[in-house]
Amino acid sequence: DTGVSQDPRHKITKRGQNVTFRCDPISEHNRLYWYRQTLGQGPEFLTYFQNEAQLEKSRLLSDRFSAERPKGSFSTLEIQRTEQGDSAMYLCASSLPGGGEKLFFGSGTQLSVL
Amino acid sequence: AQRVTQPEKLLSVFKGAPVELKCNYSYSGSPELFWYVQYSRQRLQLLLRHISRESIKGFTADLNKGETSFHLKKPFAQEEDSAMYYCALTRQTGANNLFFGTGTRLTVIP
Numbered sequence: 001d002t003g004v005s006q007d008p009r010h011k012i013t014k015r016g017q018n019v020t021f022r023c024d025p026i027s028e029h030n031r032l033y034w035y036r037q038t039l040g041q042g043p044e045f046l047t048y049f050q051n052e053a054q055l056e057k058s059r060l061l062s063d064r065f066s067a068e069r070p071k072g073s074f075s076t077l078e079i080q081r082t083e084q085g086d087s088a089m090y091l092c093a094s095s096l097p098g099g100g101e102k103l104f105f106g107s108g109t110q111l112s113v114l
Numbered sequence: 115a116q117r118v119t120q121p122e123k124l125l126s127v128f129k130g131a132p133v134e135l136k137c138n139y140s141y142s143g144s145p146e147l148f149w150y151v152q153y154s155r156q157r158l159q160l161l162l163r164h165i166s167r168e169s170i171k172g173f174t175a176d177l178n179k180g181e182t183s184f185h186l187k188k189p190f191a192q193e194e195d196s197a198m199y200y201c202a203l204t205r206q207t208g209a210n211n212l213f214f215g216t217g218t219r220l221t222v223i224p
Contacts (some may be wrong), residue, residue: 042118042200083133103160
């Protein structure tokens with residue numbers, strides 16, 4: 001499968017713990033996005049990278065959230081001191097340069113905070 | 115601020131019947147509009163975009179700036195059209211993120 005890959009597929013954690021998710025975009029895509037989706041809602045934009053630079057962050061992204069893309073390839077999203085409200089599907093997407101609107105999505109990481 | 119509204123969470127139609135999924139938006143500028151689709155056990159994927167004025171899998175969508183709508187239409191629904199459909203907006207061509215509606219689950223009854 002040469003599409004966007006996310007790991008893990010599912011994560012169950014206790015409130016207060018830290019979690020980290022990984023996203024591997026399609027290799028030639030220089031843009032990488034993180035979205036969050038809760039039940040009954042559409043995906044909500046969290047943050048966006050062009051190569052290794054984080055160019056935009058949503059106000060949804062509290063100080064407990066941090067994303068990195070150190071070498072412009074894979075990205076990680078870390079949530080510190082998780083809260084029950086963080087329970088959601090975390091989606092990663094990538095796109096080609098100049099093709100920002102055609103996003104290729106991964107299967108997502110389903111986070112459950114107990 | 116931008117907003118995308120999909121008034122129907124669920125929509126059921128019979129096979130062969132016409133289908134229309136509604137999408138309304140609010141944005142003061144000139145947005146770009148898209149429809150994304152998620153079939154069962156598959157990833158979210160782009161269906162069509164208004165700037166391309168294309169028909170994909172028999173679906174079309176026309177941007178109506180006067181009514182601020184971007185409804186998705188198909189004259190004859192097929193069972194394989196059953197899926198979750200999301201309308202989405204960017205603030206300008208090549209913008210960095212999409213704003214999604216809450217989605218409509220379409221069920222085509224055999």
